[in-house]
Amino acid sequence: MSTAPAGPATTEGRIARLGYPVAGVASVVAVWALASGLGLVAPEALPGPLAVLAAIPQLLGDGEFLPELGDTLWTWLVSLVLTTVVAVPVGLAVGSVPAAQRATMVAVNAFRSVPSSALIPIGILIFGLGITMKVALAVYAIAWPILISTLYGVASTEPMRIDAGRSMRWPWWRRQVFVVLPSALPQIATGIRIAASVALVVVVSTELLGASTGAGVVLVSYQQGLRPDVVYAGVLLLAAMGAIVYALLAGLERRLFTWVPHV
Secondary structure, X not given: OOOOOOHHHHHHHHHHHHHHHHHXXXXXXXXXHHHHXXXXXXXXXXXXXXXXHHHHHHHHHOOOHHHHHHHHHHHHHXXXXXXXXXXXXXXXXXXXXXXXXXXXXXXXXXXXXXXXXHHHHHHHHHHOOOHHHHHHHHHHHHHHHHHHHHHHHHHOOOHHHHHHHHHOOOOHHHHHHHXXXXXXXXXXXXXXXXXXXXXXXXHHHXXXXXXXXXXXXXXXXXXXXXXXXXXXXXXXXXXXXHHHHHHHHHHHHHHHOOOOOOO
């Protein structure tokens, strides 16, 4: 049986996968440089790309930034793990009961329409300015995508598999663990990947607007010190971290769920 040579097509595909993102980033940087160089935006509001890149070593050399960045990452990780541990079992349990799923979706659609940033004043009143407030708001923001993804994953489970579990007289919890959960895992992983990016945004937002610790607090101090180049350098570092986390999770999905077409 003959097969078509995969070398050129594979090379072209790799070039396309790498070329499009690079071209997109280069376009943004070019527009940024033109807007700054031509004076379309004031330098104190938008420093040039070279000035921002030059400020990155200074920010990394700041004795406060790296420990506060560690606080941000720890808050992000705790929020993501805690939400996953709670939302996935709730989604599995609720998704197995159609009436409960319909009622849950009504509540989810109502609560997820409230942005977490609008709850920062309430979070400060209840939890103060520490890590508890940041975790609480991040959990609120990312519980919905993980829960909804789990519910859709449960709904996509083939009924024949569930019937097979019943025919073997498996109890409800065993069907959920060994039948429903494996079928729903690709959807759950997608929800976790989306939630990971959202959690980082929410954590940094709380630090910029009201927390007492974290990388966002350091950036606010530089903004008050009229160092926009350092502020933009911090934004670039946080954006790069978010992109890396997203890419790692997407790559893990591709390796684990090779049978899923969209993955």
